[in-house]
């Protein structure tokens with residue numbers, strides 16, 4: 447099982463998030479853009495072109511039970527069009543939720559991420575919390591302490607993985623993306 451980027455965000459998820467403003471935006475990679483450096487990319491782009499920084503979230507799913515929100519920076523043009531210029535994934539479009547409050551969560555180059563359980567299940571919620579923790583230690587701890595702490599979190603998390611797996615199998619319909627993360631409909635993948 448691995449995280450995958452859904453083509454569309456289901457109305458179920460939108461409802462759960464209360465996020466109605468998720469929109470599709472074009473990815474037009476800039477030749478000077480660096481992978482996973484979206485904020486730096488946008489800053490250097492707008493230094494030479496028109497536009498401003500727009501912060502927001504992009505999304506991926508684990509087994510259709512955990513939603514990962516990843517902070518992301520894109521270019522807002524003068525005509526209000528949003529364009530992603532970073533080569534993070536090999537996609538022509540991404541689902542994006544504009545949210546400039548992320549500006550206050552940035553530490554150095556670090557953009558925050560968070561994980562949400564999409565079902566009512568204690569173990570899945572615990573797992574999502576541990577994923578959040580793992581995300582945080584990367585930026586809070588010195589490199590020599592970080593690996594030890596990350597291993598500790600991962601071994602705790604592995605306790606919940608069987609539930610993540612079994613709940614994902616239960617919840618994923620045949621006409622939905624497969625829980626395994628292949629990006630293929632379940633009917634053509636793990637039946």
Ligand SMILES: [Zn+2]
Nearest residue numbers: 624626635636
């Ligand atoms: Zn599959």
